[in-house]
Amino acid sequence: MQFGTVATRGTTTAAVRTPDGWRALPAPDLSAYLAAGGRLDASTPLGDLLEDVEVLAPLPHPGKVVCCGLNYAEHIRETGRELPTHPTLFAKYADSLVGPGDDICLPADVDVDWEAELAVVVGAPLRGADRATAAAAIAGWTVANDVSVRDWQYRTLQWFQGKAWDRSTPTGPVVVTPDEVDPAAGLTITCRVDGEEVQRDSTKTLVFDAPDLLAYISTFTVLRPGDLVLTGTPGGVGTARDPQRFLADGEVLETEVEGIGLLRNTIRLTDDSVQT
Structure with a gap:
């Protein structure tokens, strides 16, 4: 459904x-x-x-938005890191979310990158959950793009300031229930910029899958119905290219997960992009 x-x-x-x-x-x-x-x-x-x-964005007011970085092997390799033993986590606010067709408005002088992601929607309270309990608490799946402001992200070792810009993270178009799609079996995840494919992978190559992530996160903070967990992006991001490539004003960013849906968002980089 x-x-x-x-x-x-x-x-x-x-x-x-x-x-x-x-x-x-x-x-x-x-x-x-x-x-x-x-x-x-x-x-x-x-x-x-x-x-x-x-x-619209399916979940406009999640209590928590928790994101996992470095969770596809190819993406980890392109950053020059070893496979992690624990998830690399950071948070966003609900203010960062936009809908499946909304413009993404950011300042003209920042380096904006794409990160196609599968997101999991929590459907039951979780605290100290094991893997089986976490899996049973999954309400469904949606699509997200963890659009990142790289020059701000890499100002320090903490990524938060490059990841939580207001109205920068498209989500949707729908939440699909687990009886319809199974990321463990492999859903194709793709990202395109003005029609050019820049990312493609399968969700079966995730290092930490959704039950792992929910169980791990619930160890230190309670998860509640409607919370959103982004599971990480595949290889192919702009900052890892040689030369680096970032999104330009007017480019159309498409993010798609097989069996769930497509986001189509236009990038708007302007000198007057202060958001309200």
Whole structure:
């Protein structure tokens, strides 16, 4: 099944995609629906059929956005590092998230890079979970791009300042439930810039898969329904190229995960990109 947050006729609502179109769920967005105990399965009560729908970021208000870096072998090799024994983690805020078709607006004088990612949506509280419990708590999967401001990221050893720029991380278009897709079996993940493929890999090559990550994170902080965990990016990022390549104003960034969906976001680099 596919779930999301949509805008329709001046309001927003959580919704489920059915063969006849989007149907409303009893919450203003999917974050609120999951936080209230809603389930992403066939037991979902279907509301009215919606018209004039615009698909938004599916989870606009996650309590936590936790990201894993260096989690595909090829990407680790291109950075000159050894395979990690523990996940490399950093955090974002909900303010960093945008929808599947939104522009990504950043200053003109920064180095902006792409990072296609599979993201996992938490569906049940987790604290000190083992792998099996973590796997059972996965509500679904979505697509993300951890768009990174590299010159800020590498100012210090801490990556946070290059990773959490407001409205820089596209997500969506939907949350697909685990009965429909299985990343462990291998989903193709790709990234394109103005139609040129710059990343391609399979999710089966993740060093730490989603159950591993959720269990590990839950050791030190509680995860709750609606939280979002980005699982890392494959090789092919711009900063690792020779010469380096960064995103330019007006370029279209496409991020796709097989069986889940496609993000298509235009890069806007301007001198007046202060965000509100």
